[in-house]
Amino acid sequence: MREVWITEAVTVTPLGEDLKQLWTALLCGNSAIKAISRFPVQNYHAGIASCIDDLFVSGKRSMAHALLQRLIQQFSPIPKDTLLITATTKSGIDNLEKSQRGIPAEHRDIMISAVYEDLHRMLKLEREGMNISASCASSTIAIAQGAELIVYGWTDAVLVCCMDLVTEFVFSGFSALQALSPEPCRPFDRDRRGLSIGEGAAALLLMSKKRARQEKRPHLATILGWGAANDASHITAPAIDGCGLQQAIKQAMAVAKCKPSDIAAINAHGTGTIYNDLMELKVFNNIFADHPVPVYSIKGAIGHTMGAAGGIEAAVGILTLQENIAPPTTGFANPEKEAEGRVQAESIPIAGDYLLTTNSGFGGINAAIILKKGSMQ
């Protein structure tokens, strides 16, 4: 099996133009979740989200285009033979909103493949890739599939780019499901009241170890294991017993050839909904019963960025391993019983080289990735 390195990781989130700014804000316990000014919210169950303040649109294009432009500004040169995998749940759905309101809009931005096509064009890549959509586990699965393509010799380099937007389309839907918290979300807190949605984008450049060394790329982390599984239980709610997440984690650990005691920290999906958080804690307490592995969620800081969540969280996970610090779970104050001793309101030091990051989504999908600290040489 070929080793898969992450050689570059960039983000654009409401907590900063780049990953360094995001990391600093996370460690300070900051939150970007605030009142929405982008669309009227008086008829919804909440009025807050985590938006990038100055995400402006020019002409008929979607905000997705503007977000992607800001993301690629941070890239170092990407090899032309890189295979691009994008991940999104709703692409440029803001343009559907505009179109249905009679506002001129570029229709191609609405298509699910629009993010892929836009980036492929901007980066002038030679190879054809794809967009992957798997609800809120989209980018986690995109990273896993990208790693798999490298491991088995299909390609030497994969660029995984993920993004999703805060739109009235998505906000109204979560409101109708009564899933939105009226206050900034509080993952794993006893008094949590739902999720807060957010927007953002991330890109991770994956390379075979050999190719990365040839190009003298930094070794930020190794993608050691991955897994995905379906609950086969409910279309919008997680399985109470967490069977899918458990299967995904066990699969990832088997691929990584690691054991529970190897894991230094867990980046949880941690949305702040009653059922998601309970399900996750049940699974973590089961698999890591004998190991006090710290668990954190960054969704109290940047909201639930949906299809981009896994990519942004993997990028944060790289810094978690490099700095040996698990960031705080912003909004967490009164521990859910099952979270006691695992989840912290403050950042804490961690010991070890492996990080587990998980995401779950509508349609019962769950995905897990295990990262190993890179050598940075």
Next chain:
Amino acid sequence: MKAVITGTGWVTSTTMGHGRNHDRFEMRPGKLPEITRKDVFEKPYPHFGRLDRYSRLGLSAIAFALKDAELNRWTRKQNIAMIASTLHGCLDTDIDYFSSTITAGGRLASPHLFAYTLPNSFLGEAAIFFGLTGASFVISEPSASGLWCLRMALIGMVGGQFEKVVCGTCDLNLPPLISETNTAPCGALFFVIEKEPTRQHLAYGKLRLDKKGILKFDDEEIENLSMLAEKCLLAISNKGMD
């Protein structure tokens, strides 16, 4: 990288059914049928009528494919993955959802419809109905061939990620809001692919992927999923399979 095809099922503008039933297959532009529960499922499935058109289409073709592979009846959940390819995804459902939402300033947003505004929701529906616990995701690729789902399935089998995969394509016609002319073939077509040929009597033939990304069915190159279905059906008639 190789595997065996053990089932195929489809719903297109002119036909629906599955390979072992010797149903006719063709995939071309045209109006898709209104699928009823009785067209696909023998037993009552009250939820089926409440699904959006995209989910009904995809779920029906998956149901036919699983029936073809004799995997539609289960008592314990099955570790079967699903990878679907789509060009437009659930755009039709998106339009329906947001039309109803803006009518009353968001007050009438339908939670039920919103749940199906993801291109992979129908895979979740299939997972629940057939107890499928493998990975499930949707691919959108620039080419209309839809072959990436097969490649991903075969690569995943090499790594041990998948043992059995349902993969194929699902697309409604483009809605008028987006395009005045619908010229691309529409419909849903799925295959069941198995790593270990433990059920030889169900094998249509062997699917192989070479290092250049070329897919071959019984040593003949395939260019798209429709061609694969046609070759499977030809294999059946040549072998005289039941």
